[in-house]
Amino acid sequence: MPNMSLEKTYMPVQNPSKRNKNFEEVSLGYNEEQAINEANRCLNCKNKPCSLKCPVKIDIPSFIEKIKEKDYVNAYKIIEKSSSLPAVCGRVCPQETQCESGCVRGIKGQSVAIGRLERFVADWNNENEKEIEKVNNNNIKVAVIGSGPSGLSCAADLAKNGFLVTIFEALHTPGGVLSYGIPEFRLPKKIVEKEIENLKKMGVTIKTNVVVGNSITIEELFKEEGFKAVFIGSGAGLPKFMNIKGESLNGVYSANEFLTRVNLMKAYEKDSQTPIYKAKKVAVVGGGNVAMDAARCAKRLGAEKVYIIYRRSEEEMPARLEEIEHAKEEGIDFKLLTNPVAINGDENFFVKDIECVKMKLSEPDESNRRRPVAIENSNFKIEVDSVIMSIGTSPNPLIKNTTKGLETTSWGGIIINEKTGETSKEFIYAGGDAVTGSATVILAMEAGKKAAKAIIEKLS
Numbered sequence: 001m002p003n004m005s006l007e008k009t010y011m012p013v014q015n016p017s018k019r020n021k022n023f024e025e026v027s028l029g030y031n032e033e034q035a036i037n038e039a040n041r042c043l044n045c046k047n048k049p050c051s052l053k054c055p056v057k058i059d060i061p062s063f064i065e066k067i068k069e070k071d072y073v074n075a076y077k078i079i080e081k082s083s084s085l086p087a088v089c090g091r092v093c094p095q096e097t098q099c100e101s102g103c104v105r106g107i108k109g110q111s112v113a114i115g116r117l118e119r120f121v122a123d124w125n126n127e128n129e130k131e132i133e134k135v136n137n138n139n140i141k142v143a144v145i146g147s148g149p150s151g152l153s154c155a156a157d158l159a160k161n162g163f164l165v166t167i168f169e170a171l172h173t174p175g176g177v178l179s180y181g182i183p184e185f186r187l188p189k190k191i192v193e194k195e196i197e198n199l200k201k202m203g204v205t206i207k208t209n210v211v212v213g214n215s216i217t218i219e220e221l222f223k224e225e226g227f228k229a230v231f232i233g234s235g236a237g238l239p240k241f242m243n244i245k246g247e248s249l250n251g252v253y254s255a256n257e258f259l260t261r262v263n264l265m266k267a268y269e270k271d272s273q274t275p276i277y278k279a280k281k282v283a284v285v286g287g288g289n290v291a292m293d294a295a296r297c298a299k300r301l302g303a304e305k306v307y308i309i310y311r312r313s314e315e316e317m318p319a320r321l322e323e324i325e326h327a328k329e330e331g332i333d334f335k336l337l338t339n340p341v342a343i344n345g346d347e348n349f350f351v352k353d354i355e356c357v358k359m360k361l362s363e364p365d366e367s368n369r370r371r372p373v374a375i376e377n378s379n380f381k382i383e384v385d386s387v388i389m390s391i392g393t394s395p396n397p398l399i400k401n402t403t404k405g406l407e408t409t410s411w412g413g414i415i416i417n418e419k420t421g422e423t424s425k426e427f428i429y430a431g432g433d434a435v436t437g438s439a440t441v442i443l444a445m446e447a448g449k450k451a452a453k454a455i456i457e458k459l460s
Contacts, residue, residue, distance in 0.1 A: 008113045009038040013326075020299045020330035023184040023268055027091070032070075035120040039067040042112045045104055050114060053102035055446035056153075058082040060099060060114055067117060076125040079118060084156035084199070085149065085178075085445060087126060087191045090119025092182060093442045094320045126194050132201040138162040140459050143227040145212045145399070148176020149441045150432030151233030152199060153448030154455075159202040161456050166227075168210040173264060176235055177433075178441070180264040181256075183293050185300070186323075189263075213398035218428065229427045229455045232414060233448060236393040236433035242285070246343025247389070251277055251351035255286070255294045255390035262297045279386030281305045283354045285340055286390030287317040290438070292324065294388045295332045306332050307382060311339040311359050311372045335382070337361070339374065343387050353381040395434045403428070413437055421451030429455060 012028040013019075019026050030038065042064040050060045059078050066075035079086045095115035103111030140163050144151045147169040155165045173179050175192045200206065212218065212234070221227045239254030241247050258276070261267045265274035282298040284291050287310035295306045308327065310317060313336055317324060328334070335356070342355040358378035361370035395412045407415045407424035414423055414430040421429040431447025433439055 008041075008110045009034050009116075011113070011116050016326075016329035016331075019185065020296070023300055025188050026185050026326060029123060030116055030120045035067055035117060036070070038113050038117060039064045041105060042068075043104055049102035049104065050099045050112075051102075054082075054099045055442045056082045056449060058099075058118075063121065064112070064114075064117060067121065072121055072124045072128075073130075075121045079121060082449075083445065084153050085195050085441070086118055087122035088149070088178060088187060088195060089442055089445070090115050090117075090122050091187050091191070094440055096321055098442065126191075132198060134201070134203050135160060135162045137164050137203065138460075139164060141166070141225070141227045142455060142459075143168060143221045143225070143230045144233060145218075145230065146170075146176055146233035146235055146432075146434070147174035147196070147206060148178065148233055148235050148432060148444065150235075150434075150444040150448035150451075151176065151231065152195070153445040154231045154233060154429075154431070154452045155204050155448075156199055156202065157449055157452035158455065159199070159204050161452075161460075163456070163459075164203070164205075166205045166207060168212050168216075169206060169208045170211045170234075171264065172208050174206050174208060176233075180260040181290065181293070183259070183263055183297055185296070186293065211398070213402040218399065218403045222427070228459055229429065231421075231448070231451050231455065232399060232423070232428065232430040232434050233432045233444070234396065234399060234434045236395045236437050238394045238396050238412070239389065240392045240394065241389055242340065242391065244340060244342055246345055246351070249343055249345040249351050249387075250349055251279060251386040252343060253277075253386070253388045255284070255290045255388050256393060258294055258388050259290070259297065262301070268297075268301060276301070277386055278302050279351075279384070281307075281384040282386045282388065283307045283309055283340075283382060283384045284388045284390055285309045286392075287312065287319060288390065288392075288438070289319045289323055291388075291390035292319045292327045292332075294390055296327055296330055298386070298388065299330055299332065303386075305384075307335050307384070308332055309335045309338050309340060309354070309356060309382075311337065312370075313337055313361065316370075337372070339372065340387075341379065344381070351385050351387055353383045354387055355379060355381050393433070393438050395437070399434075411437070419450075420454035421447060422454060427458075 044061045063075045063078040099114045100111040144155045144167045178192045239256045261276045267274040267276040282303045284295040337359040346352045358375045359372040429451040432444035
């Protein structure tokens with residue numbers, strides 16, 4: 001009987017007191033010995049509960065068996081059948097709530113470090129890759145709008161099946177949220193560039209600085225450019241605010257703008273041409289991964305004090321456990337059960353402080369969710385000179401407004417057939433944050449793969 005209490009193989013990380021001053025990758029990855037040690041913890045369960053929990057259904061026990069055999073080429077081939085972005089997913093997926101939550105080892109001990117092993121295999125492949133074979137094309141053109149996780153995943157599966165794919169990206173750099181949203185210290189941009197380069201080798205064309213709905217409409221893609229299907233993976237880039245006093249003051253950012261300036265425009269570099277306010281005391285409002293990213297970036301930009309302000313308790317935080325732990329290690333101060341009610345400014349309209357109220361959680365409702373309720377007369381102020389709002393995003397209405405008959409929800413999410421990803425308009429598909437609002441990379445990839453499968457079946 002295997003020892004179920006054996007713990008995960010430790011993955012080395014940068015020292016917190018050093019890393020909170022640089023943008024180099026925090027987690028350093030397994031070496032070969034560490035990867036094999038961790039792989040040997042896998043029980044190779046026949047019913048593969050881990051794979052059932054994976055949104056893109058990677059054959060996890062099989063690729064881990066190949067690591068045990070030191071057969072990294074075939075380990076990568078197994079992953080590649082299901083995932084077009086393994087080096088990305090191995091770094092940013094919430095494995096603890098997905099594949100690793102199904103791991104039998106986790107019942108009495110710690111689950112196998114599936115994400116760390118996926119990263120090891122992907123990184124090994126990137127260093128030792130063989131020539132990528134191009135598939136004979138079928139001369140059927142498909143347009144993909146957006147080069148984020150859903151778009152890249154959809155494009156990859158279509159290209160593997162011989163379709164002529166063109167990706168239209170609004171920004172000057174492809175990658176979507178992988179490029180503008182996730183910081184260098186969590187996902188080095190060279191990793192994203194490598195994955196995109198692999199797509200190009202498969203025959204995918206990427207056109208940047210094209211805003212579909214402005215530069216060109218979806219109707220024109222069909223009628224003038226000859227595309228037979230369109231996949232909308234344009235993400236959710238429209239930031240939400242709380243509509244409280246002071247949100248227009250100098251020093252108030254949406255997390256979207258703040259992270260785009262830092263990650264895509266590299267505002268942290270000394271010679272960067274992108275202006276960013278390097279505050280000394282920063283409040284980040286929100287409790288998701290984006291809030292953690294913004295807080296940790298602010299710290300690295302030189303802030304002496306950074307607060308996470310979240311209206312629920314830590315148990316309800318949607319951020320990954322690893323990101324919360326890393327933020328705490330780096331000196332981020334968590335103000336839980338706290339909610340902002342106003343941002344106050346000085347005589348020059350710069351942020352002076354953020355006024356908050358203390359919260360308590362109500363009794364569980366019918367859905368077993370405890371609602372945060374303000375405690376009367378509990379107002380207090382935190383002295384800050386910058387506030388970053390990270391309370392979610394919604395899809396940009398541009399495509400909806402320029403595409404007749406495209407049905408959306410009241411908040412702007414594109415309505416789709418859940419089985420195929422097809423929208424209310426035939427031959428137009430959608431997936432990822434453009435449909436769901438802010439979600440995870442792997443769920444966006446799942447949506448892209450689902451739509452690609454439907455497009456292949458329809459056009460073949």
